[in-house]
Structures are given as C-alpha cells and as structure tokens.
C-alpha cells in the first residue's frame with residue numbers, strides 16, 4: 001500500500017477520517033497548558049486539521065507551525081483560522097522539511113507512516129530539533145489486526161528507534177486519552193541531548 005499524498009488526500013476527500021477527533025487532543029492540550037514559555041518554536045508534523053495548532057496559537061504560542069503534504073486539511077485550516085500566519089503552514093513532505101524547533105508535537109502522525117519509515121522518522125525528528133529540544137505526544141500502545149494505518153506498536157519497539165538518540169523523559173500509559181483511545185495510548189517525551 002502506497003501511503004503517499006494521493007492516498008491521504010483521497011481519505012480526506014472521501015471523508016474517511018476516523019482519526020480526526022474534531023477538537024484538540026486532550027493529552028496535547030493538557031501538555032500545552034502546563035508550558036509557560038510561550039515563545040517556543042513548535043512544529044506539528046502530519047497535522048491534518050490541526051486543532052492542536054489552533055489551540056496553541058490561541059493560548060499564546062505564536063510560533064507554532066504545521067506541516068502536512070495534503071492540501072485538503074491545510075486549505076480547510078486556513079479558512080477556519082484566517083488569523084494563523086500562512087508562513088507557518090507548510091505543504092510539504094515531512095522527510096524533506098528543513099527547519100529547527102524547540103518542540104515537536106506528535107498526534108497520530110507516527111502511526112500513519114509505513115512502519116518501515118520509523119527509523120527515518122526518529123532521525124528526522126532529531127535533525128529538526130535544537131539541542132535540548134523536545135518531542136512530546138501520543139503513540140499507540142497496541143497492535144492492530146487490520147492492514148494499513150494506523151499502525152500500532154509497543155514501548156520496546158519504540159525505544160529501539162528513540163533510545164540511541166534521545167533522552168527518554170517519559171513513555172508511559174496515557175491517563176488523559178479521549179475515551180475511545182483510553183488504555184491504548186502512551187504519552188511520551190523525548191529530549192535531544194544538549
């Protein structure tokens with residue numbers, strides 16, 4: 001299965017978007033709420049409809065950036081949030097993106113990628129972070145029987161990609177998942193060493 005731009009754009013066009021919760025994800029919302037340093041430069045890759053970015057921007061994180069290679073959700077986002085700076089919206093393949101960030105937020109992007117790309121994801125996140133920068137967000141803590149995304153995994157597997165490069169700040173069962181995902185998610189924070 002080719003999980004390319006055409007695949008995801010088609011999912012948006014067919015409104016086959018089971019991942020889209022229609023509002024900012026509770027774990028990410030609560031994570032943002034406890035950060036007082038509002039001038040962090042943030043990236044949300046594979047952002048889709050990017051409710052978390054709208055929430056972050058509204059609550060004072062003016063340097064939040066979103067990235068997706070499908071134009072459908074990004075066009076919708078621009079319409080819904082005309083106040084959001086367009087130069088902070090990237091229509092681009094994540095693996096080709098150039099930039100440096102203090103914080104990257106993960107929300108159903110990792111699980112949407114072909115698992116063969118997980119090592120490359122870890123390397124790209126490392127490249128995109130400033131020394132001392134962090135990635136935080138949610139990962140599935142279960143496997144799925146269906147073919148195609150979302151692809152699940154385990155802590156043990158995830159650590160094989162991240163542990164060689166990052167300080168593992170936490171990777172634990174997520175206590176504030178939305179009800180349909182409760183018990184099936186991890187909240188994780190990784191720091192790029194200084």
Ligand SMILES: C[S@@+](CC[C@H](N)C(=O)[O-])C[C@H]1O[C@@H](n2cnc3c(N)ncnc32)[C@H](O)[C@@H]1O
Pocket residue numbers: 003008009019020021045046047048049050067068069070073092093094095107108109112113
């Ligand atoms: C499962 S959706 C999640 C969207 C959003 N994070 C959410 O939770 O609603 C995965 C998103 O990643 C995007 N995507 C997949 N591979 C990508 C890549 N290589 N570069 C940029 N975006 C990608 C898709 O277009 C899609 O919007």
